[in-house]
Amino acid sequence: MTEQIIIAGSGGQGVMLLGKVLAQAAMLEGRQVTWFPAYGAEVRGGTSYCMVIIADQAIGSPYVTAADTLIVLNLPSLEKFKSRLKTKGLLILNSSLAQMSGEDKTGVWQFPFTDIAINLGNIKVANMVALGCYAAAKNIVKVKNILEVFKSIAPAGNSGILEINQRALAEGQKLNKG
Amino acid sequence: MKIFERCPSLYDVPTHYCPGCGHGIAHRLVAETVDVLGIREKTIGIAPVGCAVVAYDYWNFDCSEAAHGRALAVATAIKRVRPQNIVFTYQGDGDLAAIGTNETIHAANRGENLSVIFINNAVYGMTGGQLAPTSLLGQKTATSVQGRDKLLHGYPLKISEMLALLPGVCYIERVSLHNPQEVLKAKRAVQQAFQNQIDNLGFSLVEILSPCPTYWGLAPQDALEWIKNVMQKEFPLGRIK
Amino acid sequence: MVKTKILLSGNEAIAQGAIQAGCSFYAGYPITPQNELIAYMAKYMPTPPGTEAPRVFIQAESELAAISMVYGASAAGARAMTSSSSPGISLKQEGISYIAGARLPAVIVNIMRGGPGLGNIAPSQADYFQATRGGGHGDYRLIVLAPASVQEAYNLTQTAFDLADKYRTPVMILGDGILGQMMEPVQLSGRKIKTGLVKKWALSGCAGRKPNIVKSFFLREGGLEEFNLKLQANYALIKRKEERYESFFLSDAKIILVAYGSMARIAKSAMYQLRSAGKKVGLLRPVSLWPFPQQPFNRRNSKVKYLVLEMSYGQMVEDVRLAVNGKNTVDFFGRSGGGIPSEEQIIGKVRKIYHENI
Incomplete structure (x- = not known):
């Protein structure tokens, strides 16, 4: 099994964190995993992305040229990366900020992650809604391991942050292409 | 009654310096200070690149070389690793105020607890008498053949006055070796710079105007007169900070 | 003993x-793509003021100052390190030469990026010549x-x-932007922090x-030559003792891929495919680039072919050619300037060159 994922959005949307949480959850499952960031000069704004590979055997290049899954949180990132998705690959799209129009929507899970996050009370957790959606769409990492990672990285003494991320993840899991 | 003796921090060897050079006196001032303060066994000196590169052949305590200009970076690390030791640099005008200006300014600005002996002889000695950052306007050198011209070479760099602006610096004094009275003042200043380090007060620097008869093209006695009559007008003596 | 793995870059x-x-x-001095290293050191190195044997972190004013600080710290007996990326390592060469000349141990990390000049911040292996x-200046080597x-x-x-301590020599860790930036699970060792190594030559x-x-x-006539011969004897000893490499299927291979660092990971998956x-x-996969592993090239059938893969336009390939000394064919494929050769490209290259032979 090899799952190659590109996660992209604008700087500040938390795509790096999304990738790290996913990578750590896969690590807890004893899988081989790499996380590789774009490390350009953009800190806020611009296109930010990272690449995660989860596999059962040793991983060669951590750089993803053809993705099994593309998680996209804004429109410029969609334009930049949609050509990197394999045929029959999975596209998880933040429809609050980007829509696929008139194209083949097979394999596209698009939901308004940003709006869902705003309704939860914190726009910053749109990334974790997307992660929940990914966990629902592909049964590669277990939700219990994602929750473990949340617990290990949440700042001590601020249970509010942990709680809202847990709720965001749960909201994402409920989304179903159906 | 014995009134003069070799100090234990100097080896009993002849130096390689030219007749009338100030380095021999300056080395001795450092050695006397180390002995007066009783710190020979915990002193670490940093020799520069320049005429004094083999100062460790004359000083009887631990020493390191540094790349040209990097003495204060080397000293910074030694002092941080061994805060109980007494660490000083001995640097010429090229080393401290040209190729090593950056290291000098930043060590001073960090307020490193170090003592700096800065030998200003307004010329590059070891390489054959070229223009120094501290050469005087009009001074003829191998690379300012018609004399230092402010339009071509800029002005004599007063790095001590520049460093005095930095809050990390606790003590700066300019002294001279041109007569015995001034040498005694220089000795007091060197001792002050070391005492400041013992007292953990921060960055101390003594600038010593020192004769270079060979590359000034003067007899040794005339070189001393030149410091007195010409050089100290550009570089006034006394406490700067 | 720490049992669980942690995810680290x-x-x-x-x-x-x-x-x-x-x-x-x-x-150190910040430069992409090694900034996480200096940040980690800033966070975890410093010890409380007044500590007897302090652990020191300094953000230096320049690369020149940083490497000279490492020189000073090592002279004072500390285990000392600096890190940078290609343009910064060029600046550090002054101090590295002095460290080698003064027989000081030190560790220097180069997380390579694209060059020449300011180049870019993409992964690269174009500093192989400089490192090895x-x-x-001068007649010296680094491990x-x-x-x-x-x-x-x-x-x-x-x-x-x-x-570095064993041979009193600078040692370089040569990585690239992929290695520096990539996160993978790491099993931490139970190694306790070593302190108080006695170095009789150190300034104290x-x-x-x-x-x-x-x-x-060395001013005395003949003094420098005498010293350089001692250095060379040390290098000869290192060559005898410290060749390191990893190999796969050398015994039956008709074609042997040769690659190091990140490039070797990609070559390995291509090989398995x-x-x-x-x-x-x-x-x-050479692990020590200097000394370059000669041993695995010895006594190999002259029909075996080598394909050297690098993120450069051919640097290590020269050492492979020296190692086979004309006995085997040596081919090369590389990219430099931001392009990372993919498994598919390597497979394509192997099939193209050796179509008839395999």
């Missing part, structure tokens, strides 16, 4: 490895170690400190002994 793993190896002095030929995973970066950093104040002098200047298609391909 290569930069962080090198920093953590250094601290566990007893590194007590770090000086000494890099600065150069090239990790291919985050775990190995952690392990080899600890080895680097041991080798001359109480109870003759003064120690740390220097690289080719082998599952029945092609007799092997892989040789």
Whole structure:
């Protein structure tokens, strides 16, 4: 099994964190995993992305040229990366900020992650809604391991942050292409 | 009654310096200070690149070389690793105020607890008498053949006055070796710079105007007169900070 | 003993490895793509004021100052390290030469990026020549170690400190932007922080002994040649003892891929894909780039062909050619300037060159 994922959005949307949480959850499952960031000069704004590979055997290049899954949180990132998705690959799209129009929507899970996050009370957790959606769409990492990672990285003494991320993840899991 | 003796921090060897050079006196001032303060066994000196590169052949305590200009970076690390030791640099005008200006300014600005002996002889000695950052306007050198011209070479760099602006610096004094009275003042200043380090007060620097008869093209006695009559007008003596 | 793995970037793993190896002095200057390393050191190195044997972190004013600080700290007996990326390593060459000349141990990390000049911040392996030929002025070498995973970066950093002290020589960890930035699970070792190594030559104040002098200047006639011969004897010993490499399927391979660092990971997956298609391909991964591993090239059938793969336009390939000394065919494929060769490109290259033979 090899799952190659590109996660992209604008700087500040938390795509790096999304990738790290996913990578750590896969690590807890004893899988081989790499996380590789774009490390350009953009800190806020611009296109930010990272690449995660989860596999059962040793991983060669951590750089993803053809993705099994593309998680996209804004429109410029969609334009930049949609050509990197394999045929029959999975596209998880933040429809609050980007829509696929008139194209083949097979394999596209698009939901308004940003709006869902705003309704939860914190726009910053749109990334974790997307992660929940990914966990629902592909049964590669277990939700219990994602929750473990949340617990290990949440700042001590601020249970509010942990709680809202847990709720965001749960909201994402409920989304179903159906 | 014995009134003069070799100090234990100097080896009993002849130096390689030219007749009338100030380095021999300056080395001795450092050695006397180390002995007066009783710190020979915990002193670490940093020799520069320049005429004094083999100062460790004359000083009887631990020493390191540094790349040209990097003495204060080397000293910074030694002092941080061994805060109980007494660490000083001995640097010429090229080393401290040209190729090593950056290291000098930043060590001073960090307020490193170090003592700096800065030998200003307004010329590059070891390489054959070229223009120094501290050469005087009009001074003829191998690379300012018609004399230092402010339009071509800029002005004599007063790095001590520049460093005095930095809050990390606790003590700066300019002294001279041109007569015995001034040498005694220089000795007091060197001792002050070391005492400041013992007292953990921060960055101390003594600038010593020192004769270079060979590359000034003067007899040794005339070189001393030149410091007195010409050089100290550009570089006034006394406490700067 | 820590049992669980943690997810670290290569930069962080090198920093953590250094601290566990007893590194007590770090000086550096920020440059992409190694900034996580200096940040990790800033966070975890400093000890409380007044500590007897302090652990020191300094953000230096320049690369020149940083490497000279490492020189000073090492002269004072500390295990000392600096890190940078290509343009910064060029600046450090002055100090590296002095460190080699003064017989000081030190660890220098180069997380390579694209060049020449300011180049870009993409991964690259174009500093191989600079690393393995000494890099600065004078007749000297560094031990150069090239990790291919985050775990190995952690392990080899600890080895680097041991080798630096053993041979009193600078050791370079040569990685690239992929290795530095990539996160992978790392198993931390139970290695306790080493302190209080006795270095009789170090500057500590001359109480109870003759003064120690740390220097690289030899004015007396014949003095420098005498010293350089001693250095060469040390290098000969290192060559005999410290060749390191990893190999796969060398015994039956008709084609041997040769690659180091990140490039070797990609070559390895390409090799496995080719082998599952029945092609007799092997892989040789030099871990020490200097000394370059000669041993695995010896006594190999002259029909075996080598394909050297690099993120440069051909640097290590020269050492492979020297190692086979005309006995075998040596081919090359590389990209430089931001392009990372993919498994598919390597497989394509192997099939194209050797179509008839495998």
